[in-house]
Every structure is written in C-alpha cells, then in structure tokens.
Amino acid sequence: MALNPDRFLDDLHRLRSFGASGVDKGVVRPAFSAVDIAARRWLASRMNEAGLKTHLDPIGNLFGLNGEKSLLIGSHSDSQPEGGWLDGALGVVAGLEIARAAKETGGPPVSVVNFQDEEGRFGILTGSDVWTGQISLAKADMLTDTDGVLLGAARSRMSGRAREFLPHDMFTGFIEMHIEQGPGMDVSGDQIGVVSDIVGIRETRIKITGRQNHAGTTPMALRQDAFQALSDFNQRINQRFAEVANPATVWTLGHAELSPNASSVVPGTARFSLQWRDGDPARLDAMETIMWEVAAEIIRDRNVKVQLGEVGGIEPSAMDPRLKSALRDAAEDLAPGKWLDLPSGALHDAANVSRVMPTAMLFVPSIGGISHAFDEDTKEADLVKGLEVLAQAAFSL
C-alpha cells in the first residue's frame, strides 16, 4: 500500500486551521461549535474525494465508508477548550490517508470514523458512548455543558444532514492511533506504543451552597463560605484518595466556579467537577464511596449544602489480542527495538468501541509529555512512523 506522508501531514495542518489558536500549534474546536462543524464538513469532502461514502449519524459521528465490510480506523476531531493540534485529529487523518491509499493501490477495504464530543463537552466520550449503546440518545440529549447548554440543542445544528446509526457488524475491528499524551515514550525514546488497556474513569459535578454575605462585616465564626468548604473538600479528598491509590491512580478537581466571584463577598456557591481514573473498577468504587463520605463531613463541619450530580463513568477496557499482535509485528518490523507495550491513562473512543468489536490502539510520543494544552506536539518523523505501522498492521489484518 503506497502511503503519501506529505499529503497526510498537509491534511493534519489543514485540519488545524479550523480553530487554530495562534499560540504554538494550539486549537480551540469544542464539539458542535461552528469551527467543529466546519472541520467535519471539510473532512467529509476529503473522504468523498478519496472515494469513500460519507455517513453522519444522529449524534454527529462522521464515517467515510468503503464497502459493506471493512476495518475501521479513526478517532475524534473535537478539542478541549484549549487543545493541541494532534489529540484526536491524528487518528482521523491517519485513517483517512490509509483508507485513501488502500483505495488507490488496491489495498484492503478500510473505513474512517470521526467521533463527536470525545473531549466531553457534554458527557464522557459522548459520540462513541451513544453509538456503542452505553447511553441512549434520549439520555445524551439531556446532558448539559458547563454553561447549561443541552446536547440536544447543540446537535440540532448538525442534525439536518444526519441519518441512522450504523450497525457495528459492518466493521471487522477498530484501530485508533493517538499521541501518548504523557511523558513515558518521550523519556524512553520509543517511537511506537502498543496499548495494552485503557483506564477506567468516574466523574461528577458538585455544587456547594453556603451563604453569600458581606466580606467586611461577617464574623469568621458565622460564615458559611462556599469556597472554604470547597477547599476543605479538596484537602480531605487528597488525603483520603491517597490512602487507597496506587502510583497510577489519578484524580482532578478540574472546573471550578465561584459565585458571585468578587473580592468583597463571602462566596455563596461553588461549583466544580471531580474526576478520578484507575485500571481497577473496585478502586474506582472505593473512591466514589470516599467522595460521598467526604461530602457528608463537609455538610456537617461547614454548615453548607453539598449536592452531588450523577456519577458518569467508563469501565477499564482491554485491547484485542489479535489486533495488538498485528500492531506489535508491524512495530517490530518498522521500528525494531523502538516500541513498547503500555497502558493508556487517557481515555479514548477505543474504550467504548472495544465493547462491540475487536479494538486496538497505537501511540506515538508526545514531546515533553504535554497534551490538553496549546503546546502539544510530536516530531514529524514519529507521526509518519505511526502512520506506517498502522497501515502495515491494517494490511496484515
């Protein structure tokens, strides 16, 4: 199969132009934003030019299909509120180049997918969550972003062109290529990572309600300060989670908002997200129990109300042995001695897709281990090596 690495890199740069931040190689392309929709339109046109049949499903996942039975390759093109140019985009454009090269040179049938809202503006891996039946479209429609926008309203911007959900048995398997997004391979000097499994995650939004009051006249002992309660909650979580964590366990208090957020007002409300990740479902459960216990302690000790939202999550997932071994063989052939097996601490659509078909992932290194940031980057030689390994594995399958 004759790949065209220049065309692949050129497409990656063109995709970056939709929502390019102007800082480093940053991208701002949240799911269902105007630039996200424009990027999906452009990708659909590239798929058409490659001779693939485009198909948009009701949640906004875009497919480029080659025939009735094919291997599926892809990822997502939405970004974090401040994202890099490769997170997701790399896997979609790699799938496009491999499907296109296969069509041009008589390779195997390969289809491409570009999942919607992988980055969780509304849920967690929302597009693949709905396609694989982890949540219903009706339930997804009721999810809100942090500004209170309903997913149902956001997706109506695209729904005019949408058709049915595709059956999973059209595809023999799914492979997702991605940047590692952590420091492992950058430090070890490996060029290719074959993913063994993907961590599980739990996440919820929390609201603390205290009593908004004057910052000069309210005695300390009488305050019901929502920020102090949040801070106390965070300290107790750090201590209690550390007691059950192993070195790979992580947790993040990632989105906090105070109201009214003014220097002379005792904060009346605090809203924030809490997320935790681990490879062991029992540990994820234990951490959830701790969260509920800490919330009860804060209500008791801080004289505030604490409301916990629904806890969403994805269970840990193992990758398929046959697909992994195709990736390993190709890696050993094209990057001898410069590849490794490794787990993924980041979440990926592959976690959901692994519930409905054989699924595997390969990683290329992230410079400095940086991702979900404007300065995320990977050496061109590593991007191309990943493309070649993926193409050879697809061919051998």
Ligand code: GLV
């Ligand atoms: C996906 O981007 C994640 O947060 O791991």
Ligand code: MN
């Ligand atoms: Mn991603």
Ligand code: MN
């Ligand atoms: Mn991401």
